[in-house]
Amino acid sequence: MADVLSEEQRSRCMSHIKSKNTKPEVLVRSFLFANGYRFRLHRKDLPGKPDIVLPKYKVAIFINGCFWHGHKDCRYATIPVNNHEFWKTKIEGNIERDRINIAKLHEFGWRVIEIWQCQLKPKNKDITLQNLLTELQYE
Template structure:
């Protein structure tokens, strides 16, 4: 792929309203949860905010946010230093924003893309995380063991 082609492809990647985010929104709405989207007054502009539960939800892509132990969190073979800095910066920013939200009294739930790809029907475990009391949680608790074919 040429550099202009790669630039074009990368420019098409959305930061919000992604397929995984839309799947989570659809599921939660169907379960009766009501939420706000992308609140700019909160650190990190969470994908979903459930004020009733004092909870924010981030729907993270495993590649971009480096889901630990996930086979989708691969490292590009070219421009290694650029990508290492970029992706490590994403993880640092995520941690900082989550910490700020917790300090402001919000609970944080991170839903990983791989969980949605592999077990969309298992999203039924998410409502318990929403109504629970944990300050921080991730779903799924551990990444799937193999790629979905």
């Protein structure tokens, strides 16, 4: 299926997508704060600049967009038909970079929790957030 937007329009749309303070990220932060957890955001001294860092528990949380981070077998992670090779290379690069950053965090003794955008959709949100609490309580 061809793109309904021109190349310039698509470029403008893609350039406006935020990488910090996204709705899923704010949702998780609000939930953690309401449950008594205190955290830091986007620590530059840690590999991958995790979205949420709980230093007390030595936990790094990444809230990943399904498209941008290539969530396997997810309906939101389809590679566009237009400029297919560019997007395929871009997303594969993101996946590899994520893998390397997570491995480095593990080497430094950090626990890593990945939450996917699709897990925070209304149907799955409550289960995902409860699972997050459970994971934080068990070290």
